[in-house]
Amino acid sequence: MENQVFAPAAPLASGPDGAVAHLSEHLHFAVVDEDVIVLDERTDAYSCLPGAGAVIQVCGDRIVAPEPVLEQLRDGGFLGPAGDSRAVAPPAPTRALPLPLSPAMDVVATTRFWWSWWREGRKFESRSLAKLLATHRRHSPSSSLSEEEVARLTAVFVRLLPWAPGQGACLYRAHLLRTLIRDAGGDVRWVFGVRTWPFSAHCWLQxxxxxxDDEPDRVAVYTPIMVV
Structure with missing residues (x-):
């Protein structure tokens, strides 16, 4: 992923009692071993709360921690009112989606690819992460495509992407492929994940x-932090 900022923060103090609070709507937490990674989707910036994984539990926008820890998070602007329920991370991927071998040209899927690229791919560089996410959150279709149909579109995407002007990393590919699938009436999960020491962020579709658009072994090292 691009435009990442990763900054360690001061360790949090622990306390004896557990309490429940809610994260600010633009923040996402992931517990990775002993640490907590924070994603601010407004700025596409990541930070680390070292050692906080021992005293914090996260489920969606709900956070459970000792009251002194929640007080520190509240003072730091991490907490907010209860919001809408967030998408739950899908099961850890165990397989790559099998893509069909399609020697014949799929005219409909090819047309859909170039239409999706014209609308979204060519202006990707000028858009922030927050604007990309807003595009995908404006509507959430109930998928009318089977796994086989999603695989067919993905195969066309893989074949045509090298010919599209402008290339990008995982964020670009996932955004464009999900746009293509949604334009066809389907839906898939867009998963953002993190790892630490060394820090790395990645995203993929499931x-x-x-x-x-990836391999299970590659994404298995990442802990989901946000699902769209």
């Missing part, structure tokens, strides 16, 4: 336990 349908059930199948990863579309």
């Amino acid at each position: 349908i059930g336990d199948a990863v579309l």
